[in-house]
Each structure stands twice: as structure tokens, then as C-alpha cells.
Amino acid sequence: MKTSLALVIAGLALALLGACRKHEEPVHRTEPWLAHPSASGTDATAAGTAPRRFHFNPDSRVRFSLLGRKGKLSGSAPVQSGSLQLDPRDLTHTSATLTVDLAALTVDDSNLPEGMALGMSPSAVAQQWLELGAEVPAEKREQFRVARFELSSVEGWSGAALDFSGRRRTTVRVTAVGTLLLHGFRAPVRVELALTPQAAEPGAGGHPGKLSIRSASALVLPLAPHDISARSPSGVVDAAATARATDFIGKNARIELELLAEPESAN
Numbered sequence: 001m002k003t004s005l006a007l008v009i010a011g012l013a014l015a016l017l018g019a020c021r022k023h024e025e026p027v028h029r030t031e032p033w034l035a036h037p038s039a040s041g042t043d044a045t046a047a048g049t050a051p052r053r054f055h056f057n058p059d060s061r062v063r064f065s066l067l068g069r070k071g072k073l074s075g076s077a078p079v080q081s082g083s084l085q086l087d088p089r090d091l092t093h094t095s096a097t098l099t100v101d102l103a104a105l106t107v108d109d110s111n112l113p114e115g116m117a118l119g120m121s122p123s124a125v126a127q128q129w130l131e132l133g134a135e136v137p138a139e140k141r142e143q144f145r146v147a148r149f150e151l152s153s154v155e156g157w158s159g160a161a162l163d164f165s166g167r168r169r170t171t172v173r174v175t176a177v178g179t180l181l182l183h184g185f186r187a188p189v190r191v192e193l194a195l196t197p198q199a200a201e202p203g204a205g206g207h208p209g210k211l212s213i214r215s216a217s218a219l220v221l222p223l224a225p226h227d228i229s230a231r232s233p234s235g236v237v238d239a240a241a242t243a244r245a246t247d248f249i250g251k252n253a254r255i256e257l258e259l260l261a262e263p264e265s266a267n
Contacts, residue, residue, distance in 0.1 A: 051085035054261035066249035075107035088162040135234040166199025192216040213259040
């Protein structure tokens, strides 16, 4: 009898230990780290769904603003490429990539802060900060010319499906969790998004309509961890100029998305 009781107790202990292990949270990186080539994120087909495929319209843009004590700068960069796969009934089965062309980045020069002397166009200054200046070696410019976001998961989904029927206009809010590759460093990011499906146009052959994807709140991105600093045309850091610029641009960039995803044509 004592032996049977001991075996039962031992079995319970092992079961509890296994349960505890199953509920351990995985370790997530919270700081930028030097990027190396990596595979894409979530495999949306693993769950057995049939995701719909989209690409991003050329008018899709990423907008940014920088706020300092003495002023504010804003601008945008176009989306170069990207793809989106999702199941409208289950947004947790979603995968996406987004590539932004930093070489085509522009800064609005119509409202530059008073007293901010640049000596060149604000867009050219911004590109120098990203080591995209005219005297930076072509190979290095090519390495830094794009920013890339890779989706790893979707959180905060209420369970509401995306309705492309056009019978009613609905917006679904989610949190996109993934990694951002910027200026050679990869960092974990969380982006609050508002997804608004649009009805398919007549003659679309049963394919879904477009999907508007906009920021529900801005992503605050620190500049220093991505080594974004004032630089010469050849890419050499100018610490004094960086310190002076902080009064005008602060230390963080606020990033907002204005994306339009279009359904892929069936082949």
C-alpha cells in the first residue's frame, strides 16, 4: 500500500512539473541587435488555413515625425515592396513583410524650425544620417537603403472577421508584433494597427477587395540604438552636430503607416 501511494505521489509531482514547464514564457529580445540575414517570419499555411494573398499598392507610405524642444520635422518614405497573407476569419494566421525605400525618403521643408541651418535640403541631410550620402561607398549605401519589417505574430485580435462584402464598413484593430531592420540593426517592435476592408470592385471575379492598413497609434522608435546620427557625406559621425540637432529633432522618431493592400490576381 505504501509503495502504491508513493507511486501516485511521484506521478502527480511529475505531472505538475510538466505543466509548469509548459507555461513558462519564452524569452523575447527587447533591444536592437546587429542584424544578420534571416528567414521570414510566421508560416501562415501551417495552421491549415487558406490565406488570401495581397501586395502593397505603390502609393503606400511610411510617415515619420521628429519632435525636439525647438521644433518638429516630418516626412515620409515610399513602400518599395512587400506581401501579406491572411485568413479574414482568423487574423492570428497572418504573415507579412514590408520593405521601405529610404533612398527615396523625403522631409517636408515647408515648415523647418526657425534657426535650423542645414546647408542643404533636409531630405539630403536625413539620408546622410542614414549613411546614404553621395560619398558613401555604393556597397554600403545598398546595404542601408531599405528598412524591412517582418511580422512574427498578431496579438490583441477581438475575434471579429474582416468583412470584404461591402455590406457594412468595419475596422478591426490588432497589434502587429515583429522585427524592424533599420540601418543594419534589427529590433523587436509592436505596432498598433487599424484594418479596414474595402468591397471588391465589379468584375473582380470573386477576389476580395483592398485592405486599408493604418497606424492606430504611432510607433516611437529611438534613434541612438540604430546608430542614426549626424554624419558627413562620407558617413563619418559628427557627435557635435548630433548634439546640436537634438534641440530640433529630439531623440525619437514617431512612425505611422498608411498602407493599401491589393489582392493578388489568380493565375
